Amino acid sequence: MCDKTSIYIHIPFCVKKCVYCDFYSKTDLSLIPGYINALQKEIEKRSGLKDAIDTIYFGGGTPSLLSAKEVETLLQTIGDCFSVASDVEVTFEVNPGTVDLNYLRELKNVGINRLSIGVQSFNDDKLKFLNRIHTAGQARNAIDYAGKAGFDNISMDLIYGIPFETKTAWLKDLKTAVTLMPPHLSCYMLTIEPGTPLHEQLKKGVIRPLGTSDMTVMFKQTSQFLGEAGYDHYEISNFSKGRQNRSKHNSKYWDMIPYYGFGAAAHSYDKKTRSWNYRSIDAYIKDICSGRLPVEDRETLTSRQTMIEMIMLRLRTLEGLDLKKFTTLFCVSFETRFKDILDHVLESSFGSVKDGRFALTLEGRAHLDSIVEAFAEKIL
Structure with missing residues (x-):
């Protein structure tokens, strides 16, 4: 690796799958303890004390299904195995339907300093269509709890371009988000990925996606509205209140900086090669318990x-x-x-x-x- 690099931790567990999501995750939460143990072992096997880690990112799935103690255990393992920078950015994805004020305070206490809150929308009908487990009210509460827990580095995820959505409805979501004053917003255009429930609905003719021209208008609308609200459109889906509030972790992906990926289905990159772990919790744990790294395959980049x-x-x-x-x-x-x-x-x-x-x-x-x-x- 290089002098400064990043760590991504994949937490492949969800209460239930969202209709649009093709990230690897399972709903059997009884597997979490064994998975955390395997994660620790993988981190230890791949330890690199010469690598200065300046960003850590817990993604999923739903990382907020972990207990604060499990999060602390993983951070301690990373600290034992790598040289973690004193100003490390530690981002943690949370689902509004899985958190309360006490939990977020516990996350802050164990070392999480940036939250990525998966709001997706403040429209309950839209949330229901996406099969999200939270309501608009819970989304507002999660943002309020984050502030009360002491977090000032907060990102909010929104999604737009679902089949029945109008430009007016999307603008209402944006206006609501801006009133809550998050320093960072990620606004993702819906893509219908093969193998997802949404893709099955498309094949059966149950839904009709928005046209390219409508999506283009909504993309420009997003940039223009958030620009007027003081956000820099610094990456195609990401907006921040000034450079200091950009996602340091994700910026390193766009700068092609090497990173470690730990967990089932996680990818790693060292400038010359890319490798990826098994997209199976069972296969991942089996390899770890057998003393092997759970790498499914790797490629040397031309x-x-x-x-x-x-x-x-x-x-x-x-x-x-x-x-x-x-x-x-x-x-x-x-x-x-x-x-x-x-x-x-x-x-x-x-x-x-x-x-x-x-x-x-x-x-x-x-x-x-x-x-x-x-x-x-x-x-x-």
Whole structure:
């Protein structure tokens, strides 16, 4: 790994599955104690005291199904096995239907200093459609509890573009969120992933997704409204009140900084290779108990793969792609290698080149997928 890196901990447990979610998780909560024990062993087996950890992220699933004591145990194990920075950012995802004030106070006391609250919506009909376990009232309570528990670094997740949603309804969600003054907002456009209940509804004709033009309008509406409310649209789905409130952990993904992934289905990256653990709690625990690392597979990244990923990830961000860094890494000028595509993007006002960086405009980010696809086709 490198001098400073990150740790992601996957907690694959949920009370019930949301209709849109394709992340690996199970609803058998009796497996949690054994899973925590296996997590500790994996962390110990992969310990790297030379690596300075400056961000830790508990994702899921639903991490807030763990007890504060279990969270403390995992943080202590990380502290024993890695060099954790004194100013480490420790993010913990919470579902509003699983927390109260006392629990959040306990999380604060064991070392969590940033919360990512999965609100998704303040509309009960929308929450019901998504199969969320919480209500709009519980979402408001969770945000209130977070403040009372002493958290000032709070992110709120919202989702938009569900089949029956109107632009007016989405704007109402945004207005409600802004009145609660979170320093960070993540606003995700609904994608219907294969294998999810929502995808089954689509195949059966039960639902009809919003059209591309409607989704594009809502994407721009989100950026413009939150911009007027004082938020920086620093990544395609993320907004913060100033640079200091950006997600340090997720920013490292977009900067292609190495990270450790612990837990079932977790991925790891060391700049040269990517590996992933078994997408099965049983297989994960079995390998750990047998003294083996639970790695299902790994791949060595080619220069072309790295180039595509760098373009894709950096064009998601406000700052865009550092052209000098690109040239240094790949020994070729970006402007020369992609002159025809770059000229088209600039002429269409989809992007700009300024201060040695190529970044997309809001209009360009609304067409991110097709722009990245054009670059990928040129590379491959």
